[in-house]
Amino acid sequence: MITGKDIKRGTVASSDIRNGSLKGRDVKNGSLLGQDFAAGELPQGEQGPPGDRGPKGDTGTTGDRGPSNALFTGSNVISAPAGSYTFVANLSAHSVGAVSNSICSVDFSGTGVSSTSSNGFQADVPANGDVPGTVIGSFTVNTPGTITATASCSGGASATNLGVLLTAVGSLSL
Numbered sequence: 001m002i003t004g005k006d007i008k009r010g011t012v013a014s015s016d017i018r019n020g021s022l023k024g025r026d027v028k029n030g031s032l033l034g035q036d037f038a039a040g041e042l043p044q045g046e047q048g049p050p051g052d053r054g055p056k057g058d059t060g061t062t063g064d065r066g067p068s069n070a071l072f073t074g075s076n077v078i079s080a081p082a083g084s085y086t087f088v089a090n091l092s093a094h095s096v097g098a099v100s101n102s103i104c105s106v107d108f109s110g111t112g113v114s115s116t117s118s119n120g121f122q123a124d125v126p127a128n129g130d131v132p133g134t135v136i137g138s139f140t141v142n143t144p145g146t147i148t149a150t151a152s153c154s155g156g157a158s159a160t161n162l163g164v165l166l167t168a169v170g171s172l173s174l
Helices: none
Strands: 069-072 077-080 083-095 099-110 113-118 121-125 129-141 145-153 158-168
Touching (some): 083 099, 083 121, 083 145, 099 113, 099 129, 099 158, 121 129
Antiparallel strands (some): 069 158, 077 145, 099 145, 113 129, 145 158
């Protein structure tokens, strides 16, 4: 009988061994690697712990600019591109003498401005008094240009302290 001690290292090739002649007891424990097995022959092990967090990714591309806001204060004149706008205007109705049922509104004018629409507010203004109010509305600029916000009150009252927040509708921006 020939034993392993009788065979010199490397003298037996795989072609010298008949298929099925080796059993598990003939293979040294720990000597086989995962690559020695066909897919699906080894059972799946337990899931390992989570790995370290990867490096931060590249900065993404810049998206489209969203609607912008413009605040009219002081001169109440700005340049605006074509587009549709909404506005919220805060102002005060002022009168030297008492005025009842004064209606205050805000209008936009300038190159290419059309279709101003607003709600206005009604005020009973005491003598030498101010009544604050808010006007909400919208308008369209057909061609880019300079636009002016003008506030007015009826019945002898005057509009003062006008401040307007203007917002472009959709993806237009100022």
